[in-house]
Amino acid sequence: MQERVTMTDVARAAGVSTATVSYVLSGKRPVAPATRTAVEAAITELGFTVNTAARSLRTGQSTLVALIVPDIANPFFAQLAAALQEELRGLGLHVIVCNTRADRREERALLAEAVQQRFAGVVITPFRLLPRDIEVLGRAGIPTVISADVPFGPVDLVTPDARTATRQALERVTAAKRRRIAMIAGPRDATGGDPRLELLRNLARQFGTSLPGDLVVRGEHTREAGAEGFARLMSRRYRPDAVFCANDMVAVGALDKANELGVGIPGEVALVGHDDASFASLVRPQLTTIRYPAEDVGRAAARLLKERLDGRSVHRTVRVKAEFLARDSA
Template identity: 85%
Template sequence: MQERVTMADVARAAGVSSATVSYVLSGKRPVAPETRAAVEAAIAELGFTVNSTARSLRTGRSSLVALIVPDIANPFFAQLAATLQEELRGLGIHVVVCNTRARRDEERALLAEAVQQRFAGVVITPFRLLPRDFEAVTRAGIPVVVSADVPFGPVDQIMPETRTATRQALERVTAARRRRIAMIAGPRDATGGDPRLELLRTLALQFGTSLPRELVVRGEHTREAGAAGFAELMDRRYRPDAVFCGNDVIAVGALDKARELGVDIPGDVALVGHDDAVFASLVRPQLTTVRYPAEEVGRAAARLLGERFDGRGVHRTVRVRAEFVARASA
């Protein structure tokens, strides 16, 4: 039987130390391009793979990280999953994607499963969880990274910085003399409320307009909810002339309903999404949106987990800046 190729074998073939091979695989430290090329050539020639099984036996943990998201059909979360997997591959870590359908019971069950299976880590976008729901995971010593708009207590967290981008979206809308601002927002029982709604309401006042209660409709972050919400807004006595959406999936549902009702976008109503999902530039009219980069969120989550694997004890919060993307819908 052929013996397994080790990191030391790769190091000898490349003429470097085993530590350098580790740095190339994990990305924890910079490596000169020519050195990286030599290591990668040795890896390819020898057929080296990371022995995650041996590490699991040594640490008592699996080589799996759970990525728990509310809607895997949303391209934002698909891109997040792809980036996280790519970033963790060099550490011999594999990503298991878990879909909660934004249900609290599913979220709690998946956290319990991560503890039972001794996962190496958890990255989660919670929808209806509370900070106390993470206590069992953290007590088990499993690193947790939360991606959310509101703080979740003593865990590592990724939070968006969207104020500037939202302000720019409002500038564009109000510059076109649109004053009746509406929003298709998320459900009332989401943990922490709806920070995107509250930010829009606060900033609207600075532009001499407002976001009145009667022009806010709520629903899940789905295409169907977007269509229903847009229809409800168009049935108001005083129709809005600009509609902001909690995410791009909602906005696509609104576009569907606008076509059905004969409402011109952006002639009659300006439409603004959130996230800049891959389809935002493919729909017609192309969707004006606030870009929250899923790739950056994935990279930040991988960095936070890697630091935890290396023994960092202090919790960190990483802020990811959003950008305004002007297209044809507003």
């Protein structure tokens, strides 16, 4: 049986120390480009792979990072997962995606599983969890990053900076003389309330309009909820002429229902999504949306995890810039 190639073998072939090979693999310290090239060439030539099982036995900790999301069907989270995985690969860490279906019991069960399995880290978009629920990870010493629109207690956070983009969306809508603005928002019991609704409501006042209570409908962040919410808005005596949506999945559901009801988009009603999921530019009309770049979120979360694994103890918040994308639906 062929003996397993070790880091010592790679170091000998590349003419460097084993520590340098480790730095190339982990990304924990900078390595000169020529040295990195030599190490990577030796890794390829020798067929070296990281022995993650041995590492787990030494440290008593898994090499797995859990990405816990509320809706695996939403392409936003697939994009986030790909970026997170790419950033963590050099550390010998592997990402597993866990779908909670926005169910609090499932969210809590997955946190408990992460503790039991001693995961190397957790990145989570909480939907119905409370800040105190996350404390179980901290007590277990598991590095944790929250991806959410609002602060979530003393923990690393990746959050959107969407104020400018939301203002630009309102500028486009109101410039077209639309004043009856509505929103298909998230459920009342979602974690942290509904910050996208509150931001839109606060900014709308600056444009001489508002979001009256009868023009805010609530539901899950799903395509089905978008269709149902749009139907409810169209049943109002005074229909809205612009509808903002909690995310792009909701917006596509609203577009489905608009087509079914014969409501012109954007002729009768302007439609604005949020996130810029991969399908947003594929539907017809193309979806005007507030782009919250999932890849940037994933990369930011990975960097925060790396810092924690390197010993950083102070909590950090990273704000990811959102961008308004004017397409055909508004």
